[in-house]
Amino acid sequence: MSEQVPKPEELVQIDYQPPAKPWMDVPVEFRRGTFCYAGAKKNVEYLGFPNPRDWQPMDEDWKLPPNWREIILEGMRDRLQKFRSFRLFMDICVRCGACADKCHFYLGSGDPKNMPVLRAELIRSIYRRYFTWTGRLFGRLAGARDLTEDVIKEWFYYFYQCTECRRCSVFCPYGIDTAEITMIGRELLNLVGCNINWALEPAANCFRTGNHLGIQPHGFKDSIEFAIDELEDLTGVRVEVPIAKKGAEVLFIMPSADYFASPHYYTLLGYLLLFHQIGLDYTVSPYASEGGNFGLFISHEMMKRLNDKIYREAKRLKVKWLLGGECGHMWRVLHQYMDTMNGPADFLEVPKSPITGTVFEHAKSTKMIHICEFTADLIRHGKIKLDPSRNDHWVVTYHDSCNTSRAMGLLEEPRYILRNVCRNFYEMPENTIREQTFCCGSGSGLGTDENLEARLRGGLPRANAVKYVRDRYGVNLLACICAIDKATLPTLLEYWCPGVEVAGVHELVGNALVVDGEKERTTDLRGQPLRRKEVTANA
Amino acid sequence: MASQGEQLVALPQDLREQLLRQWLALALVHYPPQTRRFLVEATDPFRNPAGRIYRETLGVVLEELLGLCNWQRIRGALEELIRLRALLGLKPSEAVGFLAELRRLIGCRVPLESAQSSTLDGRVERLLLEAFDLYLECRERMYQARLNEIRRARFLEERLARRQEAT
Numbered sequence: 001m002s003e004q005v006p007k008p009e010e011l012v013q014i015d016y017q018p019p020a021k022p023w024m025d026v027p028v029e030f031r032r033g034t035f036c037y038a039g040a041k042k043n044v045e046y047l048g049f050p051n052p053r054d055w056q057p058m059d060e061d062w063k064l065p066p067n068w069r070e071i072i073l074e075g076m077r078d079r080l081q082k083f084r085s086f087r088l089f090m091d092i093c094v095r096c097g098a099c100a101d102k103c104h105f106y107l108g109s110g111d112p113k114n115m116p117v118l119r120a121e122l123i124r125s126i127y128r129r130y131f132t133w134t135g136r137l138f139g140r141l142a143g144a145r146d147l148t149e150d151v152i153k154e155w156f157y158y159f160y161q162c163t164e165c166r167r168c169s170v171f172c173p174y175g176i177d178t179a180e181i182t183m184i185g186r187e188l189l190n191l192v193g194c195n196i197n198w199a200l201e202p203a204a205n206c207f208r209t210g211n212h213l214g215i216q217p218h219g220f221k222d223s224i225e226f227a228i229d230e231l232e233d234l235t236g237v238r239v240e241v242p243i244a245k246k247g248a249e250v251l252f253i254m255p256s257a258d259y260f261a262s263p264h265y266y267t268l269l270g271y272l273l274l275f276h277q278i279g280l281d282y283t284v285s286p287y288a289s290e291g292g293n294f295g296l297f298i299s300h301e302m303m304k305r306l307n308d309k310i311y312r313e314a315k316r317l318k319v320k321w322l323l324g325g326e327c328g329h330m331w332r333v334l335h336q337y338m339d340t341m342n343g344p345a346d347f348l349e350v351p352k353s354p355i356t357g358t359v360f361e362h363a364k365s366t367k368m369i370h371i372c373e374f375t376a377d378l379i380r381h382g383k384i385k386l387d388p389s390r391n392d393h394w395v396v397t398y399h400d401s402c403n404t405s406r407a408m409g410l411l412e413e414p415r416y417i418l419r420n421v422c423r424n425f426y427e428m429p430e431n432t433i434r435e436q437t438f439c440c441g442s443g444s445g446l447g448t449d450e451n452l453e454a455r456l457r458g459g460l461p462r463a464n465a466v467k468y469v470r471d472r473y474g475v476n477l478l479a480c481i482c483a484i485d486k487a488t489l490p491t492l493l494e495y496w497c498p499g500v501e502v503a504g505v506h507e508l509v510g511n512a513l514v515v516d517g518e519k520e521r522t523t524d525l526r527g528q529p530l531r532r533k534e535v536t537a538n539a
Numbered sequence: 540m541a542s543q544g545e546q547l548v549a550l551p552q553d554l555r556e557q558l559l560r561q562w563l564a565l566a567l568v569h570y571p572p573q574t575r576r577f578l579v580e581a582t583d584p585f586r587n588p589a590g591r592i593y594r595e596t597l598g599v600v601l602e603e604l605l606g607l608c609n610w611q612r613i614r615g616a617l618e619e620l621i622r623l624r625a626l627l628g629l630k631p632s633e634a635v636g637f638l639a640e641l642r643r644l645i646g647c648r649v650p651l652e653s654a655q656s657s658t659l660d661g662r663v664e665r666l667l668l669e670a671f672d673l674y675l676e677c678r679e680r681m682y683q684a685r686l687n688e689i690r691r692a693r694f695l696e697e698r699l700a701r702r703q704e705a706t
Contacts, residue, residue: 031628101577107588109627110574223695226702262694429585449685456681457626464588487692494684495677496622 023118024125024145028157030058033453036160036196036446043200044193047207047302051193057156062149068192069147073130075191079184080131086184089176090127093120099168099178104439105161108457116168116178119158123185126151156194159185161454163446164297165402165439182444187299195298199445202294206306210289211256217286223259224284231269234527236519239276244317245283249354251314252282254325255292255483263503264486266525267326270510274375277384277515278355282323288313291330292483297445304341307333311345314367321351322368326504328401328482329443331370335408339366356381370404372481375509376413379420385514390521391422393531394477396508397469398427399462399489400437401482411435414481414505421512423533426473432465442488455488456495463496470500478502547605547658548649559601561644563593565637569629589623596620604641604662613666618673625677635670639663 035057044052050071053063065071080087099116101107106114113119121143128135128144135144145151164179172178189195202212209216215223224241232238242248252275258268275282288309295302314322324334339345348367351360358377360369378384398418404410411434418425432438441458469475478489478500489502511524523529550558567575581587599616603609624634642663645651651659690697 034628101581101586106574107586110570110578110589112571112573222699226695226699257692260692260695262691265695431583432585449688452681452685452688453626453628460623461585461588464591465585468585487688490691491684491688494687495680 023113023121024140026113027150028154030153030157032058032450034161034451035157035454036198036448036451039193039195039197039200043197043204044195046204047200049193049195049200050191053193057153062152062194064149064152064192064194068149068152071191072126072147072152072188075188076127076131079187080127083180083184085177085180089120089178089181090124090131092174093117093124093176094174096173098171098173099176102168102171103162104165104167104441104461105163105454105458108441108460109454113154113158114161116162119162120176120178120181122151122154122158123181123188152189152192152194155185156189159189160196160446161458163402163439163441163443163458165443166406167402167436167439170406170435183296183300186297190299196445196448198448199294199297202292202445203298203302203306206290206292206294210285210287210309212290212292212294213256213260215256215260215289220259220286220289227259227265227268227272231272234269234523234525235273235515235521237273237276237515237517239272241272241275242283244285244287246317247319248281248283248317249320250280250282250323251288251317251319251321252284252323252325253288253291253310254284255327255330256290257292257483257487258325261483261487263490263501263507263526264483266507266510267486267504269525270504270506270508270513271325271371273510273513273515274378274384274506277513278378281354283317283319285313285317291324291327291334293330293333294445296329296333300337303333303337307338308342310334310338310368311342311348314345315347320349321363322348322366323351323371323374324368325371326481326483326486326506328403328484330403330483331410332403332407334366334368338368353377355383370408370410370413372410372413372417372505375506376416379417386421386509386512387514388421388423388512389532390511390524390530391508392424392533393524393528394422394503394508395424395426395473395475396422396477396479397425397466397473397475398433398505399440399466399478399480399485400433400435401480401485402437402439402443404481405437406435410481414479417505417509418479421508424473426469426475428465428469432461438462438465440482440485440488440492442492443482443484447484447488452491456492459488459492460496462489463492466493466500467497470497476500479505479508481505544607546607547655547662548651550605550649554648555601555605558641558644558648559598562597562601562637562641565640565644566593566597568637569627569633592619592623600638600666601641604659604666605645608662610665610669614669614673617666617670618676621670621673622677625674625681631671631674634674635667638666638670641666 038056041052041054051065055063103116125145126147134142159182162182164182166179169177205214206212257264293306295306345367350364351369356377363369438461441455493500578590584591596616596619600613603613
């Protein structure tokens with residue numbers, strides 16, 4: 001009997017060594033905190049997607065349709081024929097490993113299946129098995145494997161642990177865009193009803209009311225009016241915000257978080273002050289009340305359906321051109337897909353600033369420009385008066401959002417604005433900004449709370465660079481131009497790098513902007529007292 | 540007898556580095572082999588943030604445990620390390636347990652007198668307890684951050700409701 005009682009030193013023995021198995025044999029473990037909940041039945045039904053049912057990823061039985069394997073393989077066949085890039089990305093990878101250590105999820109978790117090359121292998125192994133003769137003949141020897149329910153579970157876990165940030169693609173010598181592989185993976189999963197609620201619910205809401213939260217027109221109007229009142233309290237100036245004004249020159253479209261969440265809301269205050277000061281003839285719309293597009297994270301058809309309202313509303317309101325607010329993935333859709341999906345917008349004019357006369361030729365096709373392009377142009381032409389000392393309480397760094405930097409190349413304009421509206425600006429290290437920027441770890445529909453542990457792991461490389469400038473220069477504010485960043489970076493920094501807050505670039509513009517008829521500003525747009533400094537650090 | 544605040548043992552630089560490498564290897568055994576290699580070999584702190592955290596923090600802790608044992612400095616380093624370990628899906632005992640291995644590592648390579656040995660035992664025990672406290676703090680911080688995020692998403696809704704109540 002006594003021999004069976006372990007000795008004290010045996011009690012504390014821990015088997016450290018992970019099992020040495022080939023990656024195909026390591027099953028995925030759905031541990032709470034690391035995955036997103038399944039799409040709710042009501043949302044799947046509302047959007048008309050296949051296989052609506054009650055299920056969760058930690059269930060043993062995922063209730064897949066009986067012919068799920070045929071559906072997936074047929075879906076792959078269809079996409080291989082339709083998208084040449086997909087076939088190319090399946091065939092061309094030589095597994096050089098250049099992308100391996102570029103993914104923030106891999107860097108934070110150490111899980112090899114988060115290496116972009118291996119994440120792509122999850123689907124490539126199925127492609128080989130069913131669509132190449134080598135895979136059919138040689139199976140595992142050729143890197144092929146059978147499509148089983150465990151593979152579907154693995155796809156779900158890892159394709160919803162990719163934020164489609166495209167950092168890996170910057171380093172791929174063949175230009176393979178792993179985000180597009182993830183997109184196809186998610187589309188295939190969607191065919192058998194395996195989707196996440198945090199992408200589906202906003203999409204369903206957006207389809208119904210025009211925005212992700214499902215805010216109805218009167219709620220939209222209430223939010224805007226609240227902002228008008230608050231701006232009057234803060235500045236003494238009452239701005240006018242036209243809602244659905246027909247014949248306005250510009251339709252301004254922002255992400256919906258700007259009018260319901262913090263710190264986004266202060267960015268909204270910044271926009272409204274700016275438009276008032278320059279006398280822009282613009283309108284906002286409760287129908288096109290969402291620049292963001294969660295359809296991008298589900299399927300290209302869903303993205304097209306949600307994007308449709310933008311040109312449609314521009315046509316209905318008879319505006320001349322479109323101006324867009326601070327958002328990340330919104331700009332991937334607008335900049336790269338909108339024109340071919342729902343265009344041509346030949347009823348609109350090439351955007352031309354009514355204040356400076358600048359014609360934004362680069363937007364000749366989409367007819368839509370980013371507010372940072374618009375504001376940078378105003379500053380460049382000296383059309384607005386700025387008092388950067390009103391931002392002296394902030395020591396600022398700038399986070400390039402993945403989509404605005406890598407998908408549309410918006411690198412200089414936000415920095416130009418920041419250097420003009422604040423006096424303490426410091427860059428993070430070179431290999432963490434601009435095209436090489438690290439993702440917040442929460443994009444592409446993953447910014448929900450049930451998977452926070454995975455998000456915090458994925459956000460480590462970004463937080464690590466912020467910590468560096470916090471410790472070195474005393475940075476206390478991370479500026480960015482993405483709504484998901486504004487929602488999730490405060491959480492990331494609260495965990496990894498306390499003492500650094502998050503703000504939109506146009507919140508800082510609003511602070512610094514000298515508005516005709518304003519009262520003496522004693523606070524910033526958050527209501528925090530200003531602390532002007534006589535001598536400031538080098539910008 | 541060396542106690543807290545006094546130098547425990549002066550080790551040659553190369554021996555200290557060997558100890559650090561072995562301790563680091565024990566800390567990384569949960570990672571798959573190819574990741575372990577990357578964490579140890581990639582030296583750019585921004586390309587390999589987790590590797591940086593392991594190297595820097597274990598270095599500080601080892602230096603202090605063998606040296607003057609400044610607990611404030613140890614706690615600062617330990618906090619950054621445990622913040623990472625608390626997110627890796629490890630059991631709490633796995634997240635902090637490797638710290639106790641330091642005693643065995645030093646015992647194998649450094650001849651210590653009995654008094655030194657008992658001081659080291661005391662320091663490592665305290666290190667473990669501090670690490671358990673920090674592990675809990677990190678998990679609580681994560682849940683608090685989760686709550687705060689939900690609140691921020693309802694920011695304007697709450698303010699509108701408050702205004703409506705006031706009027």
